[in-house]
Amino acid sequence: MIRSAAAVLLMMAATSAGAAVPINGRWITGDGSAVITVGPCGAQTCGRITTVLKAEPGAPKVDAGNPDPALRTRPIVGLPILTQFADKGDDWRGRIYDPRNGKTYKSIVKRNPDGTLKVQGCIAFFCQTQIWRPVR
Numbered sequence: 861m862i863r864s865a866a867a868v869l870l871m872m873a874a875t876s877a878g879a880a881v882p883i884n885g886r887w888i889t890g891d892g893s894a895v896i897t898v899g900p901c902g903a904q905t906c907g908r909i910t911t912v913l914k915a916e917p918g919a920p921k922v923d924a925g926n927p928d929p930a931l932r933t934r935p936i937v938g939l940p941i942l943t944q945f946a947d948k949g950d951d952w953r954g955r956i957y958d959p960r961n962g963k964t965y966k967s968i969v970k971r972n973p974d975g976t977l978k979v980q981g982c983i984a985f986f987c988q989t990q991i992w993r994p995v996r
Contacts, residue, residue: 878949879947879949880947880948880949880950880951880952880970880971881970881971882971883898883905883945883952883969883970883971883977884898884899884900884905885897885898885899885994885995886898886910886994886995887907887977887992887993887994887995888913888992888993888994888995889990889992890979890990890991890992891914891990892913892914893912893913893914893915893916894909894910894911894912894913894914895909895910895911895913895995896908896909896910896941896942896992897910898942904943904944904945904946904954905942905945905946905947905952905954906940906942906943906944906945906954907940907941907942907945908938908939908940908941908942909936909937909938909939909941909959910937910938911937912936912937920936921935921936922934922935922936923935923936923939923959923962925959925960925961925962926959926962927962927963936959939957939959940957941956941957941958941959942954942955942956942957942967942969943955943956943957945967945969950970951968951969951970952968952969952970953966953967953968953969954967954969955967956979956981958981965981965982965983966981966982966983967979967980967981967982968980968982968987972991975994976991976992976993976994977991977992978990978991979991979992
């Protein structure tokens, strides 16, 4: 009986070990400037700016720095900044858009044991990291 219970526990651990901890929720960015809401969008996970908490003086209220002229009138609130995220086992990988400079980077996101998110934007092997806190 003990052997069969141990076997069941091992099988359960093996099947759940391949999934990253979910990142869905509402998060305050590392600099405290915005709330990002992360959730499903089709088969992937995405994040949008849902609240601007601190705007830089004179900052545009639209995506003025976008390299695509057709997208430069999009409002900042509602702007997708996390796109194409997929569960890669230990973390989530996709793309992150920075509306301040209009650039998109490869990104790795992982939930920390303390409940925060480690959000990285990367160029080649160099990554910049922010810690996002959950909205309470």
